[in-house]
Amino acid sequence: MGKKFSLGRLAFIGTPYFWLLIFFLFPFFIVFKISLSDLAVAQPPYVPNFDFSEGWNGLLLFFSQLDIENYTFLFEDSLYYKSYLSSLQIALLSTLLTLLIGFPIAYAMSKAPKRFQALLLMLIILPFWTSFLIRVYAWIGILKPEGFLNQALLWLGIIDKPLIILNTNIAVYIGIVYSYLPFMVLPLYASLERIDMSLIEAARDLGCSALKAFWVVTLPLAVPGIIAGCFLVFIPAIGEFVIPDVLGGSETLMIGKTLWTEFFNNRDWPVASAVAVILLLLLLIPILWFQKFQEKQMEAGT
Amino acid sequence: MTTAAKSYDSVSSEFSPWTDSNATPLIQFQNVTKRYGDFVAIDNLSLDIYEREFFALLGPSGCGKTTMMRLLAGFEGLTEGRILLGGKDISHIPPNQRPVNMMFQSYALFPHMNVEQNIGFGLKQEGKSKAEIKDRVEELIQLVQLQQFTKRKPEQLSGGQRQRVALARSLAKKPKLLLLDEPLGALDKKLREQTQFELMNLQEQLGMTFMIVTHDQEEAMTVASRIAVMSKGELVQVDTPAQIYEAPKSRYVADFIGNVNFIGATVDSIAINKDAQEIEATLSNNTLVNATTTEITEIKQGDSIWLSLRPEKIAVDKAEPEGDRNKLKGTVIDIGYVGNVSTYHVQIAEDVIVKAQRVNRNRLRNRQITWDDEVWLHWNEDAALALDK
Known part of the structure; x- marks a missing residue:
């Protein structure tokens, strides 16, 4: 009976690891392998491939053909590091913008009467009911030179000729901030809503103005939510492809777009794989840091 | 009360400023009314509290005792009347500018600060120098006997220790009036009884004015110099514990106490x-x-x-x-x-x-x-x- 029980336990605990192995680690190794391969006019478009008929010699030959050429290429061509840097910049700035817009929203939600909070929460999640792609496309209608925004501004007399927003980086920022705002608001709201009102009153009682109480009590206690929200926005934003493709212009450089071009336009799978591997490594740094932070939080018992 | 003939209080007969017509009260509620919409929380209430008193507000939940305390702390604005502290109208002074501090029922300790930082918080806001803060915090830590725990965060403390931190923090600025909102509610019975006596000794030792809100009549009887029994936003009787018990003026008071x-x-x-x-x-x-x-x-x-x-x-x-x-x-x-x-x-x-x-x-x-x-x-x-x- 004990053995059966421990087998069941093993299966239970093992399932997520098995899942990660099959759907993350294994594909990653395939991509990694392709990144070490060479471009070829073939199907699939790279060499070498595993040839089991050659036996041991075939395996040796296979490994001898792998090299890091594609990685060195990434450093030689300025396009790639420019794409990385530009992605990093766009992701960082849009994360900051999302935080600046999301914080007041989350704060107002947490201060709203309890009976409205569930409704407000639902309104935040509401956009998810429509396809992401359609929502991004809808921004074209708003931002294009003859779109709603320009028409409204012209009608109000604020501008006398249409603003060029679509197909610029500004449109990309707008698209990212709009799309990822719920991911910022939800963790922020969760941490703000938990803050005991009496803590603010205690700070006021001990001599803080309302603003000071916000700075020394509310904000520090919202830090876990701020960090979680920033990661939830930053990590997908850095690899974002759809938004720069639909709203961005020719000068919009993002690594997701570069990756797409390599894969589908140039059909250079090895270089594209190298780009993807480097992106993953870049993202590992903030993810590991985030994990460290969470561990610290757990230890602190909050 | 002009004579001692009918006084049932023989213990603290030497301290009774409320019988002295020349004494000036520290706190004066003058015809104070507090309404929330149609609901009247405090109804045209007047009350004097004297310096060095340990004053208890006692009543069932919803009687307005917590509102009284929050009016004093400045968390709520009053609808009518005024509140004087030392003869000065404080009705419209924000909480951070009142010489009044409060010990919260939930203790409201800042979870991101350790014991020292919590206790020194008010002093830091006052802009006191680092050395001054350090001395005062040390003094308070001695007072509440938390020497071994100065670097701990609130969640690493027991209920009783948290209660002490909260008390020390509220005493730090030497307020003219200390408000205690159900300060012992979260402690178990034994610890509560012990702490009641500690509170009394502390109040006497520091010579401060304490005001406690409680629904525990035994607690009020034990610690207070005077008790105000409240019902539906009104004061039913304000008297010494012995008077309240032995000479209740209404069936409500007699029934509420004991x-x-x-x-x-x-x-x-x-x-x-x-x-x-x-x-x-x-x-x-x-x-x-x-x-x-x-x-x-x-x-x-x-x-x-x-x-x-x-x-x-x-x-x-x-x-x-x-x-x-x-x-x-x-x-x-x-x-x-x-x-x-x-x-x-x-x-x-x-x-x-x-x-x-x-x-x-x-x-x-x-x-x-x-x-x-x-x-x-x-x-x-x-x-x-x-x-x-």
Whole structure:
């Protein structure tokens, strides 16, 4: 009976690891392998491939053909590091913008009467009911030179000729901030809503103005939510492809777009794989840091 | 109260500024009203609290006691009237500028700060120098005996330790008035009783004015110099604990504090003795009883009154006592045994049950009175209080 029980336990605990192995680690190794391969006019478009008929010699030959050429290429061509840097910049700035817009929203939600909070929460999640792609496309209608925004501004007399927003980086920022705002608001709201009102009153009682109480009590206690929200926005934003493709212009450089071009336009799978591997490594740094932070939080018992 | 003749308080007779007409109160509520929409939380209430008092606000939940405290702290604005502190109107001064500090029911310790930082928080806001803050925090940590825990975060402390941090933090700025909102509510009974005495000693030692909000009448009785019993936004009675217990002015107060029996009676005759009335009355079974009032009341001959009798003032005996007054015959229908005392529920008439308490001087094995026994209840001439019906 004990053995059966421990087998069941093993299966239970093992399932997520098995899942990660099959759907993350294994594909990653395939991509990694392709990144070490060479471009070829073939199907699939790279060499070498595993040839089991050659036996041991075939395996040796296979490994001898792998090299890091594609990685060195990434450093030689300025396009790639420019794409990385530009992605990093766009992701960082849009994360900051999302935080600046999301914080007041989350704060107002947490201060709203309890009976409205569930409704407000639902309104935040509401956009998810429509396809992401359609929502991004809808921004074209708003931002294009003859779109709603320009028409409204012209009608109000604020501008006398249409603003060029679509197909610029500004449109990309707008698209990212709009799309990822719920991911910022939800963790922020969760941490703000938990803050005991009496803590603010205690700070006021001990001599803080309302603003000071916000700075020394509310904000520090919202830090876990701020960090979680920033990661939830930053990590997908850095690899974002759809938004720069639909709203961005020719000068919009993002690594997701570069990756797409390599894969589908140039059909250079090895270089594209190298780009993807480097992106993953870049993202590992903030993810590991985030994990460290969470561990610290757990230890602190909050 | 002008004379000590009817005062039941013999313990703290030396400290009673409220009897001194020349004393100026520290806190004055002047016709204060607080409304939330249509709901009246505080209804045209006036109250004076004196320096060095340990003042308790007592009442059931929703009686307005917490609102009173929040008005003093400045978390709520009042609708009408004004509040003076040391003669100065503080009604519209924000909480951070009032010389009043509060110890919260939940303690409200800042979870991201350690013990030292929590205690020093108020001083830091005042802009005190680092050295000054350090000295004062050290002094307070000594006072509440938390020397080993200075670097701990609140979640690493026990309930009792948190309570001490909260107390030290609220004392740090030496407020003119310290508000304690159910300060011991989260502690277990033993620790609570011990802490009550510590609070009293501390208050005396520091010479500060404390105001405590509690729904625990024993706590209020133990710590307070005066108690204000509240009901529905009004003060029902403000008096010393002994006065509140021995000389309640209404059935509400008598009933709220401790256990009490109310027996209906009809007034036969009234005699005035100093500033009270001495009443002779008849119960419905024609028993003659004596009763006193605590002040000159409207009670007249022929009126129906309540005879208010505390259970511990009624003796239970099998033998009929001498004399023809202040005694009742009945049957024991229930015995509530709590160890040190037993409460006998004695049926006097079909719908009248009187509770009488007996100290268990003998071991339980030798209990003389048991269920269904016929017993006599009797009490001294001055035991019963007459209350308007």
